[in-house]
Amino acid sequence: MTGPLTSVLIADDQDVVRSGLRLILEVEGLAVAGEAGDGAQAVALAERLRPDVVLMDVRMPGTDGIAATRRIVEAGLDSRVLILTTFDLDEHVLAGLRAGASGFLLKDVGRRQLVEAVHTVAAGEALFAQSVLRRLVAHYVARPAGSPARPPGVSPAAAGPGGLTAREREVLQLIGYGLSNADIAAELVISMATVKTHVRHLLQKLALRDRAQAVILAYESGLVMPGSSAP
Incomplete structure (x- = not known):
């Protein structure tokens, strides 16, 4: 007897992206709990649906993905946020880490990697695309002398x-x-x-x-x- 399917909330302001992600996840046996077109809607749906994972875009109208991640974490929800973004930028990674995201993937990730990432984050582990992790680590190991020695x-x-x-x-x-x-x-x-x-x-x-x-x-x-x- 199998347990309940891992549930995912997709937050992205582009309909075609949400549809594509839904297709990939459902074909791989994951349950799509809902879709949000902006950060505020993502927070509201996360509070109502309590998905295992929220796939969160960064740049969305109104409340962006970083702010939405922070609100989900501060609300004490069990939902884990996996940021899926086109933008491999230091400020997004650092802001997402401060907000409490459990992982970062770029949108050019393969289908299998995406599904495995969702399962990994749902299981309580953090996950980062290798390019994102390298940039994150480099930010701290290359700090100027006298700068803070701790991550945010x-x-x-x-x-x-x-x-x-x-x-x-x-x-x-x-x-x-x-x-x-x-x-x-x-x-x-x-x-x-x-x-x-x-x-x-x-x-x-x-x-x-x-x-x-x-x-x-x-x-x-x-x-x-x-x-x-x-x-």
């Missing part, structure tokens, strides 16, 4: 990975390399449940909101060096 929204308690167990530091490093929970489990030869426990504990100890901030901290603390790859 990270408390002073998260200034470094001190207080973690050896295993939690190892998990944090692998998160920094962009590995998923499944990848980490395979790399460390431990169960998915154990990985999730380590991730939850390290996020709590470091006062981090999500994996996106964990990635940045892994670079900030030197656990991962720019240009390096997972061992």
